Amino acid sequence: MAAPYVQQQPMATPGMMAVGGNRNAKNLPMTAEGRDWSNGLFDCCNDASTCFLAWCCPCVVYGQNKQRLEYLQSKGQPDPEAGGCCNSDCIIHAAITGCFGAGWILQMMNRGNVRGRxxxxxxxxxxxxxxxxxxxxxLTQESQEIALEEQSFTGGYQKA
Structure with a gap:
């Protein structure tokens, strides 16, 4: 026997809770290839403190971005520590940059993860x-993208 034809999707029932923030907070147009970044590569002045930190200590911003992204992916909510300060990712980035000048390779891989999310x-x-x-x-552009999702959660989370 065939299932009946349904004209609309079922509605949420009491007790159901939506999980996750808005991953396209600026409602940019989506195509088959995806959408544009919410902020341009050179829109660093939108977040001057992160931009300054990224120029002086890119390892810190890299570590924060990575931790914030991983927390969103695993917990479905913003990181209450806002990425922390000097985590293990920061130390690895600093060591690779100091020894080989190749911290940008780690940044490149994390940037792909941000684009994917x-x-x-x-x-x-x-x-x-x-x-x-x-x-x-x-790094600043990635931080801004993550912050938009974090801010979309109830309570208007603001990156510290």
Whole structure:
């Protein structure tokens, strides 16, 4: 026997709770390839404190971005520590940058993870170029993208 035709999706029942924030907080148009970044690569002035920190200590911003993203992915809510300060990812980035000047490789890989979570257009080549040629701007752009999702949660979470 065939199932009856349903014209609308079922509604939420009491006790159901939506999990997760808005991954496209600025409601940018989506195409099959994805959407654009919510802020441009050189929109660093939108978050001057993160931009300054990314220029002076990129390892800290890298570690914060990575921890905030991983927390969102695993817990479905913003990191209450806002990424912390000097976590293990920060120390690894600092060591690789200090010894080999190659911290941008870690940034490139994390940038791909950020793009994937937010369905942002682009690819490995663009991630490589932005992380290598303008790492502070790329780190700030990623931080802003993560912050938009964090702010979309109830309570208006603000990155510290």
């Amino acid at each position: 937010y369905s942002v257009k682009g690819g490995g080549c663009g991630d490589c170029m932005s992380s290598c040629c303008c790492a502070p701007c790329a």
